[in-house]
Amino acid sequence: MTDITTWIDEYHKGSRFGLNGKILFKKTSKYQEIIVIENEYYGKALMLDGCWMTSLKDEKYYHECLVHPALSSIDEKSNVLIIGGGDGGTVRECVKYSKISKIDLVEIDEEVIKISKKFLKEIAGEAWNDKRLEIHIDDGVKWVEKTKDNFYDVIFIDCSDPSEFSNLLFSHSFYKECERILAPSGILATQSESPESFKNIHINILKSLKNIFKVSETMYSFVPIYPSGIWSWTFASSEDLSLSKQNYDEVVKIEKGCEIWNLNFQNAAFKMMPNKIVKELDS
Amino acid sequence: MTDITTWIDEYHKGSRFGLNGKILFKKTSKYQEIIVIENEYYGKALMLDGCWMTSLKDEKYYHECLVHPALSSIDEKSNVLIIGGGDGGTVRECVKYSKISKIDLVEIDEEVIKISKKFLKEIAGEAWNDKRLEIHIDDGVKWVEKTKDNFYDVIFIDCSDPSEFSNLLFSHSFYKECERILAPSGILATQSESPESFKNIHINILKSLKNIFKVSETMYSFVPIYPSGIWSWTFASSEDLSLSKQNYDEVVKIEKGCEIWNLNFQNAAFKMMPNKIVKELDS
Numbered sequence: 001m002t003d004i005t006t007w008i009d010e011y012h013k014g015s016r017f018g019l020n021g022k023i024l025f026k027k028t029s030k031y032q033e034i035i036v037i038e039n040e041y042y043g044k045a046l047m048l049d050g051c052w053m054t055s056l057k058d059e060k061y062y063h064e065c066l067v068h069p070a071l072s073s074i075d076e077k078s079n080v081l082i083i084g085g086g087d088g089g090t091v092r093e094c095v096k097y098s099k100i101s102k103i104d105l106v107e108i109d110e111e112v113i114k115i116s117k118k119f120l121k122e123i124a125g126e127a128w129n130d131k132r133l134e135i136h137i138d139d140g141v142k143w144v145e146k147t148k149d150n151f152y153d154v155i156f157i158d159c160s161d162p163s164e165f166s167n168l169l170f171s172h173s174f175y176k177e178c179e180r181i182l183a184p185s186g187i188l189a190t191q192s193e194s195p196e197s198f199k200n201i202h203i204n205i206l207k208s209l210k211n212i213f214k215v216s217e218t219m220y221s222f223v224p225i226y227p228s229g230i231w232s233w234t235f236a237s238s239e240d241l242s243l244s245k246q247n248y249d250e251v252v253k254i255e256k257g258c259e260i261w262n263l264n265f266q267n268a269a270f271k272m273m274p275n276k277i278v279k280e281l282d283s
Numbered sequence: 284m285t286d287i288t289t290w291i292d293e294y295h296k297g298s299r300f301g302l303n304g305k306i307l308f309k310k311t312s313k314y315q316e317i318i319v320i321e322n323e324y325y326g327k328a329l330m331l332d333g334c335w336m337t338s339l340k341d342e343k344y345y346h347e348c349l350v351h352p353a354l355s356s357i358d359e360k361s362n363v364l365i366i367g368g369g370d371g372g373t374v375r376e377c378v379k380y381s382k383i384s385k386i387d388l389v390e391i392d393e394e395v396i397k398i399s400k401k402f403l404k405e406i407a408g409e410a411w412n413d414k415r416l417e418i419h420i421d422d423g424v425k426w427v428e429k430t431k432d433n434f435y436d437v438i439f440i441d442c443s444d445p446s447e448f449s450n451l452l453f454s455h456s457f458y459k460e461c462e463r464i465l466a467p468s469g470i471l472a473t474q475s476e477s478p479e480s481f482k483n484i485h486i487n488i489l490k491s492l493k494n495i496f497k498v499s500e501t502m503y504s505f506v507p508i509y510p511s512g513i514w515s516w517t518f519a520s521s522e523d524l525s526l527s528k529q530n531y532d533e534v535v536k537i538e539k540g541c542e543i544w545n546l547n548f549q550n551a552a553f554k555m556m557p558n559k560i561v562k563e564l565d566s
Contacts, residue, residue, distance in 0.1 A: 007299070009299075009301070012324075013323060013324035014302065014303045014304065014322050014323035014324050014325075015300070015301065015302050015303070015322065015324060015325065016290070016292075016299075016300070016301045016303070017298070017299070017300050017301075018292070018298065018299045018300075018301070019297065019298050020297045020298070020299070021297065039297050039298065040296060040297035041295075041296040041297050041298060042297075042298065058479075061557075196341075196505070196507055197507075221555070222479070222505065222511070222512060222513040222557075223512075224479055224480075224511040224512055224513065228505070228507040228512060229505060229506075229507055229511060229512015229513060230505040230507065230512060255558070258558050259557065259558055259559045260557045260558055260559065261558060262558045262561065264554050265554065265555060265556070265557070265558060267551075267554065268550075268551040268552070268553075268554035268555050269551070269555065270551075271547050271548065271550065271551035272504070272548060272551050272552065272555065273548070274344075274505075274542065274543045274548070275538070275541050275542055275543055275544060275545045275548060276542045276543065278545065
């Protein structure tokens with residue numbers, strides 16, 4: 001790679017968001033095109049198949065919101081499954097919790113993990129070496145299908161936007177399977193796209209999860225490099241969700257180390273549904 | 284203008300956000316370059332001096348959050364001042380309130396109003412003809428200086444990012460003058476930039492207003508076409524703020540017509556300060 005800087009853009013419905021910088025890595029894996037660029041403001045940033053996935057500067061907006069609402073409520077030894085999440089950010093937030101006994105990270109594309117460990121090591125750092133972590137290069141849908149009932153306490157779906165090879169991760173049948181492999185009080189935590197840029201997908205996710213689980217709640221916050229900058233995460237359970245009610249002492253310590261998330265922020269974010277989405281869900 | 288589509292980008296610290304479309308208008312006024320483009324997703328969009336100001340698709344994210352937290356609390360006949368706001372979106376939200384007796388819109392650049400009335404008439408529409416509205420082509424800083432004490436009940440600062448000719452609208456001395464011309468229970472409502480993309484300016488605004496007014500509260504929400512997509516609005520008063528506590532019946536009616544804002548959303552948005560800003564203000 002050379003020292004020449006260039007613009008790399010994500011295109012979305014006639015708009016584009018681009019970062020300028022030096023390309024550190026560019027290769028097409030078995031599944032997707034992978035680019036790592038070094039940008040003046042966002043730092044190193046990862047693009048998969050033309051979509052920005054994460055950057056050193058803004059990744060905490062995403063990972064803290066996916067992980068803490070689910071994990072801050074656990075109060076017993078817990079088995080965690082991460083589907084996707086090859087950049088390691090979700091793992092890093094998970095290993096902060098002492099109650100977690102096991103983390104299975106199931107990533108379909110081994111290259112994403114290799115590239116993240118090499119070029120984006122600031123994201124997960126030492127978390128990659130946590131003894132509770134086991135990495136499986138496998139298809140998340142198949143992994144869930146072959147898992148026995150009630151096996152996990154928390155499942156994180158940390159995947160890219162719907163595409164040919166990730167579509168099933170947004171399907172009703174897949175969510176049903178997740179419910180099957182979750183313990184009765186287990187929590188499914190999934191990124192649920194943008195209510196602005198992916199409105200129909202967003203609403204479908206919410207409706208599917210409401211249909212399958214007893215409780216399902218959506219929080220809205222910011223991810224600067226994603227289309228529209230508005231993002232959402234949905235948490236579903238077959239028992240009442242009591243997010244962040246237990247495990248308070250450890251949570252307060254973790255909160256101090258967070259850049260975006262704190263308990264007040266979380267409670268508010270669950271009420272930030274734009275009025276047009278409220279109306280569409282009510283209709 | 285031709286039928287050829289082109290990309291128009293806002294550049295910000297090594298990133299860019301661009302819209303593709305047909306350019307409907309492009310001219311440099313006495314103060315700034317003005318561009319109107321027609322985009323497939325965002326509809327018609329206005330750019331001033333290289334910065335996206337508003338678009339038909341996303342303008343309600345901005346205008347509803349600037350106006351309703353301030354006006355939903357008024358319960359007596361009120362005089363309103365809007366500084367900037369030449370696209371008319373703030374006027375449109377204001378005229379929904381029956382308690383407003385007078386709106387002075389003070390815009391420095393007459394061209395922005397002309398262009399908005401011609402190319403972006405979907406934004407303000409009939410609100411431009413509201414009998415309570417008086418438009419003044421003048422410098423907002425000078426307007427405030429020549430206004431007598433306690434004259435306005437609500438002041439909206441609806442301006443672009445700090446620049447050569449708008450810098451003073453973010454200054455301590457200007458906020459002091461606003462406080463002077465506000466009635467004792469009056470409210471200053473200002474856009475207060477992005478806590479991500481304009482962090483230092485954002486923090487300076489918050490500190491200035493806390494210093495001058497008895498109460499100052501900041502809400503965080505989304506504006507898709509602004510840098511980072513995270514935006515903030517700050518509301519300050521020399522008496523206790525009781526946002527949205529009065530005037531409930533009219534507010535509930537107005538809420539129904541809103542795309543983004545509702546009372547729940549508002550209450551939450553005031554607690555969405557990212558943890559890194561909390562820490563920086565505490566330090």
